Amino acid sequence: MLDEKKTAIIFKAFCDENRIRILKMLATGEKCGCKLLEEINVAQPTLSHHMKILCDSGVVLGRKEGKWTHYSISPEGVRIAIECLQNLTIISS
Amino acid sequence: MLDEKKTAIIFKAFCDENRIRILKMLATGEKCGCKLLEEINVAQPTLSHHMKILCDSGVVLGRKEGKWTHYSISPEGVRIAIECLQNLTIISS
DNA sequence: AAAACATATTGACATTCTTCTATACGTTGC
DNA sequence: GCAACGTATAGAAGAATGTCAATATGTTTT
Numbered sequence: 001m002l003d004e005k006k007t008a009i010i011f012k013a014f015c016d017e018n019r020i021r022i023l024k025m026l027a028t029g030e031k032c033g034c035k036l037l038e039e040i041n042v043a044q045p046t047l048s049h050h051m052k053i054l055c056d057s058g059v060v061l062g063r064k065e066g067k068w069t070h071y072s073i074s075p076e077g078v079r080i081a082i083e084c085l086q087n088l089t090i091i092s093s
Numbered sequence: 094m095l096d097e098k099k100t101a102i103i104f105k106a107f108c109d110e111n112r113i114r115i116l117k118m119l120a121t122g123e124k125c126g127c128k129l130l131e132e133i134n135v136a137q138p139t140l141s142h143h144m145k146i147l148c149d150s151g152v153v154l155g156r157k158e159g160k161w162t163h164y165s166i167s168p169e170g171v172r173i174a175i176e177c178l179q180n181l182t183i184i185s186s
Numbered sequence: 187a188a189a190a191c192a193t194a195t196t197g198a199c200a201t202t203c204t205t206c207t208a209t210a211c212g213t214t215g216c
Numbered sequence: 217g218c219a220a221c222g223t224a225t226a227g228a229a230g231a232a233t234g235t236c237a238a239t240a241t242g243t244t245t246t
Contacts, residue, residue: 004110011107014181016234017097023181034192043236048194050234059182067192067243078182085178088107088116089152089171109204127222139205141224160213160222188246195240202233210225216218 001087010081013057018042019050023073026060030072057081094180103174106150111135112143116166119153123165150174 002010013019021040025031037047051071054060058077063070095103106112114133118124130140144164147153151170156163 004113007113008108008110011104012233014104014178015101015108017101018234020097020100020181027181027183027185029184032192037192042234044193045195045237046235052194053233064193069193073182073184075184078178081182082175082178085107085171085175088113088120089166089174090120091122091166091168092120105203111204125222130222135204136206137223138207138225142204145224157223162223189244190246191242191244193241193243196238198236198238200233200235202231204229204231206227206229208226208228211223212221213223214219214221216220 002084007084007088010057010059010084013054013059013081016050016053018046019054022047022050022054023059026071026073030063030070032068032070034068036071095177100177100181103150103152103177106147106152106174109143109146111139112147115140115143115147116152119164119166123156123163125161125163127161129164 013023018040022036025036025039033047033051036051037044040047042050051060051062051069054071055062059074059081060077061072061074063072106116111133115129118129118132126140126144129144130137133140135143144153144155144162147164148155152167152174153170154165154167156165
């Protein structure tokens with residue numbers, strides 16, 4: 001089981017409204033930063049900040065390609081997050 | 094699918110280290126506030142504050158009985174949280 | 187090499203969150 | 217009724233977070 005600190009870092013991804021919007025966009029497939037920026041109402045440095053938190057959580061992957069960064073949901077990160085949520089909440093002895 | 098605000102409220106439950114400790118305690122069964130207070134290193138009003146956030150998320154249930162409040166994991170709340178996490182992160186078109 | 191573009195970093199400010207002390211509220215037992 | 221107990225609320229202080237403008241970094245194109 002992950003420690004409290006790492007667990008908190010994972011779920012920080014899901015506790016800001018703008019990050020949730022970003023995740024919903026990524027759920028339809030990989031997108032580059034500039035595309036995300038078009039669809040969300042924040043300044044570019046703010047988006048960059050949120051993308052860092054999402055990547056740090058492990059739930060999102062960033063793939064650099066030339067001047068673009070393509071972001072996508074990480075299936076492995078998602079698996080870990082769900083497992084973590086279950087460990088925290090499923091009653092056990 | 095839940096809106097961004099409600100989703101954020103659910104996952105706020107999991108993004109503070111002390112709340113994660115509390116959830117781990119509750120995963121071993123229902124506990125009253127005073128029992129939780131013994132095991133966690135915060136003042137009583139701070140615990141009360143965290144319990145409110147946990148209950149607001151729907152992941153924890155509070156059951157009043159005389160002067161005690163007994164807290165437990167809500168299986169239904171957990172189900173919704175996991176479903177919500179899956180909706181946000183499982184790739185779809 | 188210079189211009190244009192995508193993204194990251196810095197620094198400042200406002201808001202939100204965590205925590206505490208003090209106090210209030212509701213219940214139990216004398 | 218009053219004291220003791222468990223919990224909640226109010227208010228304040230400090231820390232963390234979200235946001236932006238300005239600027240830096242790295243890449244592509246001309």
